[in-house]
Amino acid sequence: MSDEYNQENKPLEAQSSETMSGTPSKDIDYVRPAELPEQDLYHGHSFITKWIFCQDAKVIGVQYFLTAVFTGIVGLVLSWLMRLQLGYPELVPFITAEHYYQFVTMHGMIMVVYFLTALFLGGFGNYLIPLMVGARDMVFPYVNMVSFWMFFIAVCVLMASFFVPGGPTGAGWTLYPPQAILPGTPGSNMGIILMLVSLSLFVIGFTMGGLNYIITILQARTRGMTLMRMPLTIWGIFTATALAMLAFPALLVSCIMMTLDKMLETSFFMPTILQAGEVLDYGGGSPILFQHLFWFFGHPEVYIVALPAFGIVSDLISVHARKNIFGYRMMVWAIVGIGALSFFVWAHHMYVSGMNPWFGFFFATTTLIIAVPTALKVYNWIITLFRANIRMNTVMLFCLGFIVTFVNGGITGIFLGNVAVDIPLSDTYFVIAHFHMVMGIAPLMVIMGAVYHWFPLVTGRMLSEKLGKWHFWFTFLGAYSIYFPMHYLGFIGVPRRYFEMYDSPYVTSATGMNEFITVAALIVGFSQLIFIYNIVASLSIGKPAGKNPWKANSLEWLTPEVPPAHGNWGEKLPVIHRWPYDFNVPGAKEDYITQTTPPSEVISAEVEKT
Amino acid sequence: MSDNSLNNLPGGFKGMTHDMGSDQTAFKGVQWGKVMMWIFLLSDTFIFSCFLISYMKGRTSTVMDWPNTSEVFSLHVGNVPVPLLLIAIMTFVLITSSGTMALAVKYGYEKNRKMCGWLILATAIGGLTFVGMQVFEWSKLIHEGVRPWENPFGAKQFGSFFFMITGFHGTHVSIGVIFLFIYARKVFRGDFDNGKRGFFTTMKSDYVAIEILGLYWHFVDLVWVFIFAFFYLW
Numbered sequence: 001m002s003d004e005y006n007q008e009n010k011p012l013e014a015q016s017s018e019t020m021s022g023t024p025s026k027d028i029d030y031v032r033p034a035e036l037p038e039q040d041l042y043h044g045h046s047f048i049t050k051w052i053f054c055q056d057a058k059v060i061g062v063q064y065f066l067t068a069v070f071t072g073i074v075g076l077v078l079s080w081l082m083r084l085q086l087g088y089p090e091l092v093p094f095i096t097a098e099h100y101y102q103f104v105t106m107h108g109m110i111m112v113v114y115f116l117t118a119l120f121l122g123g124f125g126n127y128l129i130p131l132m133v134g135a136r137d138m139v140f141p142y143v144n145m146v147s148f149w150m151f152f153i154a155v156c157v158l159m160a161s162f163f164v165p166g167g168p169t170g171a172g173w174t175l176y177p178p179q180a181i182l183p184g185t186p187g188s189n190m191g192i193i194l195m196l197v198s199l200s201l202f203v204i205g206f207t208m209g210g211l212n213y214i215i216t217i218l219q220a221r222t223r224g225m226t227l228m229r230m231p232l233t234i235w236g237i238f239t240a241t242a243l244a245m246l247a248f249p250a251l252l253v254s255c256i257m258m259t260l261d262k263m264l265e266t267s268f269f270m271p272t273i274l275q276a277g278e279v280l281d282y283g284g285g286s287p288i289l290f291q292h293l294f295w296f297f298g299h300p301e302v303y304i305v306a307l308p309a310f311g312i313v314s315d316l317i318s319v320h321a322r323k324n325i326f327g328y329r330m331m332v333w334a335i336v337g338i339g340a341l342s343f344f345v346w347a348h349h350m351y352v353s354g355m356n357p358w359f360g361f362f363f364a365t366t367t368l369i370i371a372v373p374t375a376l377k378v379y380n381w382i383i384t385l386f387r388a389n390i391r392m393n394t395v396m397l398f399c400l401g402f403i404v405t406f407v408n409g410g411i412t413g414i415f416l417g418n419v420a421v422d423i424p425l426s427d428t429y430f431v432i433a434h435f436h437m438v439m440g441i442a443p444l445m446v447i448m449g450a451v452y453h454w455f456p457l458v459t460g461r462m463l464s465e466k467l468g469k470w471h472f473w474f475t476f477l478g479a480y481s482i483y484f485p486m487h488y489l490g491f492i493g494v495p496r497r498y499f500e501m502y503d504s505p506y507v508t509s510a511t512g513m514n515e516f517i518t519v520a521a522l523i524v525g526f527s528q529l530i531f532i533y534n535i536v537a538s539l540s541i542g543k544p545a546g547k548n549p550w551k552a553n554s555l556e557w558l559t560p561e562v563p564p565a566h567g568n569w570g571e572k573l574p575v576i577h578r579w580p581y582d583f584n585v586p587g588a589k590e591d592y593i594t595q596t597t598p599p600s601e602v603i604s605a606e607v608e609k610t
Numbered sequence: 611m612s613d614n615s616l617n618n619l620p621g622g623f624k625g626m627t628h629d630m631g632s633d634q635t636a637f638k639g640v641q642w643g644k645v646m647m648w649i650f651l652l653s654d655t656f657i658f659s660c661f662l663i664s665y666m667k668g669r670t671s672t673v674m675d676w677p678n679t680s681e682v683f684s685l686h687v688g689n690v691p692v693p694l695l696l697i698a699i700m701t702f703v704l705i706t707s708s709g710t711m712a713l714a715v716k717y718g719y720e721k722n723r724k725m726c727g728w729l730i731l732a733t734a735i736g737g738l739t740f741v742g743m744q745v746f747e748w749s750k751l752i753h754e755g756v757r758p759w760e761n762p763f764g765a766k767q768f769g770s771f772f773f774m775i776t777g778f779h780g781t782h783v784s785i786g787v788i789f790l791f792i793y794a795r796k797v798f799r800g801d802f803d804n805g806k807r808g809f810f811t812t813m814k815s816d817y818v819a820i821e822i823l824g825l826y827w828h829f830v831d832l833v834w835v836f837i838f839a840f841f842y843l844w
Contacts, residue, residue: 142811249656265759266770284672
């Protein structure tokens, strides 16, 4: 129990040091005493409790990260197989139409749910939340551990579907009924069942983790850490987790209902259907209901991936441009606003489902309104860079790459948000280009930048800058050569999710471009080996990082030990006096003032009041 | 966290903005577990809302007639069919168990171990009775030929939604009953008085756990009120 703990039952003033300045204490360094006693932590003793069934959020974060990256690599290989078929039809004999649809489905589901969501929230969330808010660990370490193993089982079930009779489901990642569970769709027996079970397990596991993230941020911050002094990374992860807690229920419900449709022949989503001249037992259900449920999950899911990326990139830009983030509060409210709005736009994925035009009008309007806070964020990143002391290192390159790809994907999003433009484009490669730019490449850029940024914290060693720059240029230029031509393919009308174009007029005009995209995809995929080599090699031969190698302000760099030990903070919890963005403050001796620096130590600095 | 320190907090909307603007905690004096339960219940509310909205959609979009609920759910007393009889008893039992749960929380905070334990046990038995009557109702409907995939009285979606949603709710009640029995044992053993460490979590036991379980139990009751209204009264 720390000595600051308020033992005498003194009245607790619910005020931050900001609102208290002047009145209650003459001491300018005053921070309210601790409200809560020290967290009770379980310290593992054996190898199993320290590294496998570990309750330390940092180890759980790394476990999540590695599992997610493993599934991501599977998803990457699947995308190669698809591209091989599209660029060079019938070159690889085992890619049949059935297999192609299975690759499409598994690639989509893996990348969106099991890779990006798990990596951002499970990986970065677990590692960074306790460190950045100044907690010793997540508030429920045991539940957190179970959360990871639930995710692990979900991944195992998903991977198992590759090996069952009929293979994995080939219904497309949206799993639309009725075709998802009827014969004729690949994997319509075991494949779809395992997919639905795996998703349900993922939701259960994620709920356990998500409760941890939210409550650690709300209730376990250290002294002086107000909500408006949290790094934007935490705001992004927090809002994304809140979205997930409200969006995943719709996915769970649709999974349960479709599992019953498949296994018990209920007709929740199944209308009366003729199959090979015979009327099936199904009847009276509504396939559109599934679309609504799925996209009520599916659209917030886009922001579950994007918001942590927004938050992390804001912090990376600020640190590596040595300048405070422009419009911090605007950034926070933009994150929260985007999160709230994301629940009112889902039907823009369903414009072609035959909806009432007024319904489409409503959803087009809300969709375009979301562009406002999103554009604010982009402006703020750019204004942060304006006349900043930019360090053009690998992390910054990835941040700039993020801005470019995100703006590109965002602008095509405005096209697709309008019903009249969406209807001709929605089943073409234009959509593929749009969402891969905006929620594929852009978040990936952030993930890679974040790995270069936080690798020294996790391992104590720096990644190689030289290899990092090679990796960046291969990835950025390569990804652009993959997705930029796809906009054109979309405009000339090449339909997506087609196994082959056969004798259609697209063959002649699109063949060369498809070959080019395939070659680019192979190169980008293989260039990730540079990244993997960099990580593996730097673990042993990387330059020792020392403490706070980037001269950052936020708490995670200020632990007594680097990499941080279990319990994070040694004897005493840190006390926070400012936000994490005090870079290049006029009057300060150094170009950064850490969050723990008390005002009396930087008396002449003209800091912003936070 | 002592309760004395909370008396001086400003109330109302101003108090809320104060708490949100403050450091350390956003909900002053609220234990982690309690916040967790509230947020979990919010998430669970969305699950049940999705189920019930799907039910409304399914009921309105199906082409066949929906069965007359006051006939399907009626019980025969002698030879007279009494609509809503069983369900009235079920609802009464479940709501009563909410009352005993609330009392258990009160006696828990008063460290009245015995009363607390017996009341939790009473709540558990109430829950068990509810589940038992639900089993009876299910078996009655199954005997009459209602299945998830078919329904002799009309639209097949009736059976599908009924078994799925009451089943999902019944699972919630059953999980609650299991925890109530575990907690009753813990209370009688005195775990919450001496802060015995949990078997799995290794965290110290505290009487607040009973309130958290109570929150869950009240939520399950509240959801039942909605299911009751949508299935039996509509």
